[in-house]
Amino acid sequence: QQQVKQSPQSLIVQKGGISIINCAYENTAFDYFPWYQQFPGKGPALLIAIRPDVSEKKEGRFTISFNKSAKQFSLHIMDSQPGDSATYFCAASFETSGSRLTFGEGTQLTVNP
Amino acid sequence: NAGVTQTPKFRVLKTGQSMTLLCAQDMNHEYMYWYRQDPGMGLRLIHYSVGEGTTAKGEVPDGYNVSRLKKQNFLLGLESAAPSQTSVYFCASSYRTASNYGYTFGSGTRLTVV
Numbered sequence: 334q335q336q337v338k339q340s341p342q343s344l345i346v347q348k349g350g351i352s353i354i355n356c357a358y359e360n361t362a363f364d365y366f367p368w369y370q371q372f373p374g375k376g377p378a379l380l381i382a383i384r385p386d387v388s389e390k391k392e393g394r395f396t397i398s399f400n401k402s403a404k405q406f407s408l409h410i411m412d413s414q415p416g417d418s419a420t421y422f423c424a425a426s427f428e429t430s431g432s433r434l435t436f437g438e439g440t441q442l443t444v445n446p
Numbered sequence: 447n448a449g450v451t452q453t454p455k456f457r458v459l460k461t462g463q464s465m466t467l468l469c470a471q472d473m474n475h476e477y478m479y480w481y482r483q484d485p486g487m488g489l490r491l492i493h494y495s496v497g498e499g500t501t502a503k504g505e506v507p508d509g510y511n512v513s514r515l516k517k518q519n520f521l522l523g524l525e526s527a528a529p530s531q532t533s534v535y536f537c538a539s540s541y542r543t544a545s546n547y548g549y550t551f552g553s554g555t556r557l558t559v560v
Contacts, residue, residue, distance in 0.1 A: 342486065367548060376450070376536050377489070383475025422488060432477060432540055433504070434549065436488040 336360055337425050339437030346444050352410040354440045356423035361404065364392070368397065368408050371420045380421070381408070390418035413444045448472055452537050452552035459527045459559045467522040469537030478520040479504075479549070480512060482533040489536065495520055497524050514539045527559045 338357045346352045358366075367382035382389045383397040388415065390397045396409040410417055423437040450471045450488055469478065481489040482544055491504030493512040500511045509531060513524045520539075523532060534556050538549040 339488070343447075369548075374553065376538070376553050377549075378551070379548030382548070391454075404447055433479070433491060434489075436481075436490070438488040442456060 337423060337437040339423050339440060341440060342438065343441045346413045346442065348413065348415060348444055348446050349424055350413050350444075352408075352413045352417070352442055354408045354423070354442070354446070355405065356407065357403075357405045357436050358425050359404065360397050360425075360429070362427055363435075365426045365428045366397070366399065366406050367426075368395075369422045369424060369436075371422065377422055382429075396398050410442075413442075415444045415446050418444050420444055450537055450539055450550050450552040452535075452555050454555060456556050457552070457558070459524075459557065461527060461529060461559060463527050464523070464525050465527065465557075466524075467518075467535055467537075467557075469520045469522070469552060471518055471520075471537075471539040471550070472541060473548070473550065474517070475539035475541055476517075478514065479538045480510070480520065480522045480541075481538065482506065483537045483554070485531050492522065492535075503538060527557075529559045531557065532559045533557060 368380045369377035370380040371377040381392050381395050392410045399406045421440045424434040426434045453468045463494045480492040483489050490506045491516040495501050495514040498517040513521045537552045540549045
């Protein structure tokens, strides 16, 4: 049972455009929501994360929007660059009872020059 | 500072063979994890450990065993490999909470079972 659903599976964006990846979760006990970025041949790396007590977090060109009532969160990449081409995973965990992350299915982002 | 090191990086096994994947971390992290990554399925937790000498089952533990005899090492074993275990395996480590600097992942082991 996939507790974190991610869409789209793949995304193609032009350089300078906005990339948007969406995730939905089922378990309301989740209290930590990170996004990981993975380049080919590498392990995932933490990109940005949010807790449910805030609705938005921004770090440079990357923004997480969080909707607690809808049990959804999304990653926005502004001014997308070819170097952003990678696979992106959303995830969720219960910080209060351990730190096991449950990952979404992943989104392969391609930014065309 | 090497971070998380996985060996081997690639391996081809015949059905029924056994092997051990080794994960080593040098960050003094308490928690360690083994995930498998399959296309369209994200990363799924196989087993994890919250400290030296402890292990626990994750989401997809069948067909795998683990051991953590030393804090810095976490071993994943396949006793009798099956084609369904063809995957990319990632080891990760973290402090007690994932929000403290996140997980640190290794670069993966690509395993093919024929």
